[in-house]
Amino acid sequence: MGLITEPNETKTDWKKIRSEFPILDQQVNGHPLVYLDNAATSQKPRPVLDALLRYYERDNSNVHRGIHELSNRSTAAFEGARKRVAQFLNAKSAHEIIFTRGTTESINLVAQAWGSSHLKAGDKILLTEMEHHSNIVPWQLLAERTGAKLSYVPVTGDDGLLDLSRIDSLLADGVKIFSMTHISNTLGTINPVRELCAKARALGVTTLVDAAQSSGHLPVDVREIGCDFLAFSGHKICGPTGIGVLYGREEILNDMPPYQGGGEMISSVDFFKTTWNVIPHKFEAGTPDMAGAVGLHAAMDYLDAIGREAILRHDQQLASHALQRLSEIKGIRLFGPPLDRAASHSERGGLVSFLLPDVHAHDVVTIADQYGVALRGGHHCNQPLMRKLGIQSTSRASFYFYNTLDEVDRMVDVLKKIQKFFTRGI
Amino acid sequence: MEFEELYQDVILDHSRRPRNFCELPEADVHIHANNPMCGDDVTVHVKFGADEALEAVTFTGNGCSICMASASMMTQKLKKKSRAESTELMQKFHEMLTAEQEPEGDKRLGDLQLLKGVRKFPLRVKCATLAWHALQEALDKPQEKGAHLSIEDEM
Numbered sequence: 001m002g003l004i005t006e007p008n009e010t011k012t013d014w015k016k017i018r019s020e021f022p023i024l025d026q027q028v029n030g031h032p033l034v035y036l037d038n039a040a041t042s043q044k045p046r047p048v049l050d051a052l053l054r055y056y057e058r059d060n061s062n063v064h065r066g067i068h069e070l071s072n073r074s075t076a077a078f079e080g081a082r083k084r085v086a087q088f089l090n091a092k093s094a095h096e097i098i099f100t101r102g103t104t105e106s107i108n109l110v111a112q113a114w115g116s117s118h119l120k121a122g123d124k125i126l127l128t129e130m131e132h133h134s135n136i137v138p139w140q141l142l143a144e145r146t147g148a149k150l151s152y153v154p155v156t157g158d159d160g161l162l163d164l165s166r167i168d169s170l171l172a173d174g175v176k177i178f179s180m181t182h183i184s185n186t187l188g189t190i191n192p193v194r195e196l197c198a199k200a201r202a203l204g205v206t207t208l209v210d211a212a213q214s215s216g217h218l219p220v221d222v223r224e225i226g227c228d229f230l231a232f233s234g235h236k237i238c239g240p241t242g243i244g245v246l247y248g249r250e251e252i253l254n255d256m257p258p259y260q261g262g263g264e265m266i267s268s269v270d271f272f273k274t275t276w277n278v279i280p281h282k283f284e285a286g287t288p289d290m291a292g293a294v295g296l297h298a299a300m301d302y303l304d305a306i307g308r309e310a311i312l313r314h315d316q317q318l319a320s321h322a323l324q325r326l327s328e329i330k331g332i333r334l335f336g337p338p339l340d341r342a343a344s345h346s347e348r349g350g351l352v353s354f355l356l357p358d359v360h361a362h363d364v365v366t367i368a369d370q371y372g373v374a375l376r377g378g379h380h381c382n383q384p385l386m387r388k389l390g391i392q393s394t395s396r397a398s399f400y401f402y403n404t405l406d407e408v409d410r411m412v413d414v415l416k417k418i419q420k421f422f423t424r425g426i
Numbered sequence: 427m428e429f430e431e432l433y434q435d436v437i438l439d440h441s442r443r444p445r446n447f448c449e450l451p452e453a454d455v456h457i458h459a460n461n462p463m464c465g466d467d468v469t470v471h472v473k474f475g476a477d478e479a480l481e482a483v484t485f486t487g488n489g490c491s492i493c494m495a496s497a498s499m500m501t502q503k504l505k506k507k508s509r510a511e512s513t514e515l516m517q518k519f520h521e522m523l524t525a526e527q528e529p530e531g532d533k534r535l536g537d538l539q540l541l542k543g544v545r546k547f548p549l550r551v552k553c554a555t556l557a558w559h560a561l562q563e564a565l566d567k568p569q570e571k572g573a574h575l576s577i578e579d580e581m
């Protein structure tokens with residue numbers, strides 16, 4: 001079956017690409033693995049695994065400190081990865097790239113270092129109702145420390161769009177920072193971050209974009225988006241776990257106090273007084289995840305060789321097909337922008353959340369797993385959104401470029417079996 | 427397949443039509459328990475009799491079929507049981523799901539033995555034990571009449 005029907009995509013050999021992911025070639029519970037939990041974490045292609053092994057076999061040494069050859073090599077690899085991230089995001093300079101452990105730490109860094117020095121009692125922090133816990137809780141902690149208040153851009157309902165009818169007045173209400181997700185990990189919605197950042201900027205509001213679900217799935221250009229901060233994780237874009245990125249505009253980073261204290265982040269230390277290193281090192285205390293950066297570099301090369309435009313179209317095609325097939329199940333509740341909006345390809349990324357009638361998400365996921373289909377069931381770290389939608393949990397299938405239309409069909413067939421099994425005797 | 431052993435008719439029946447699924451205004455204690463990992467959320471209501479036996483046990487809330495069926499069967503099983511008997515049954519049930527060696531069947535557990543299949547799904551054990559943990563809290567500590575407690579399941 002040809003995966004991509006658009007003529008300009010005929011050159012992409014998706015089958016060959018898939019074969020470069022060793023983990024996908026296995027049986028789970030006696031069935032070929034269908035891995036559809038990519039929003040949680042992605043799998044790693046051979047070139048990323050090779051880069052990690054090569055680093056440890058040849059170049060491993062601490063960065064920035066040694067003068068010997070291996071230290072030169074690891075420093076070059078680490079700083080080379082930073083340059084590559086800058087290019088990946090179209091940042092102005094590599095100084096604007098801070099390595100962290102992941103999106104969560106990146107957001108915490110901003111909430112602590114920027115927030116503590118820029119917010120005072122009564123200031124507002126604006127979020128959206130579709131944020132992951134990692135883009136809510138750090139701000140709640142900051143609000144507790146500073147006396148700032150949280151406010152939220154509402155979500156319309158099951159359609160999963162941001163209700164922007166009151167955005168201007170929300171932003172004008174003493175907001176100092178607006179932190180928003182680019183793609184919702186539960187609804188699949190692609191938010192209009194460029195427009196939102198422009199509105200915020202016009203009012204002098206600082207912006208942060210949570211790109212955990214977007215950076216490996218569509219072209220992300222921080223200068224085009226016009227955000228002040230942007231965060232993502234390596235492991236969701238085919239890179240290793242434990243490495244993530246915070247992009248920050250140079251002026252704003254220069255203006256921030258450090259995040260953690262330790263080696264690497266200092267310029268000079270006296271017993272009673274320390275001066276800080278320049279950015280980005282000011283924000284990178286301690287030995288960083290060097291191998292992680294090397295692996296992330298390989299992952300970005302891998303994704304860009306395919307092209308993130310092509311990846312987006314592929315994922316969206318799978319999501320549209322899934323939505324279409326899932327609507328065959330009578331009584332199913334689908335979340336996120338509906339098919340007609342998904343078809344326009346501007347408002348929905350490659351994931352689908354749903355509730356089967358009369359079957360709890362937990363039970364769906366347990367049985368799907370028995371057929372080798374890996375789904376996610378639960379609140380997806382979106383408890384406030386779940387409450388708003390009046391549900392406890394959903395099942396979620398999240399796609400990536402190595403998934404196939406055939407896998408989507410297999411998932412739907414399994415879901416139909418589950419539905420039948422659970423409603424027997426009703 | 428193994429899941430067919432897990433989701434037997436009796437279990438599905440309890441999850442669709444849970445027994446003793448109601449508030450209990452005259453309860454001596456209400457214990458709310460939730461599993462933050464997945465969102466299962468139940469409250470167990472207990473009224474003790476003059477002899478300290480469990481005169482009435484009901485529950486309310488939301489959860490997956492395993493969680494609801496286990497809670498439903500628990501309320502039926504423990505009604506009119508003494509504290510000592512309840513504690514013993516609770517231990518038996520727990521062992522059935524978590525002991526390294528699968529214990530011999532225990533007739534006193536009755537239909538609850540049908541939940542033994544959960545053993546093969548370690549991530550689902552929490553679902554089956556959630557209501558039981560709430561009940562344990564009620565039995566372990568002396569409470570003021572009408573107390574509302576809350577636990578986060580940690581097992």
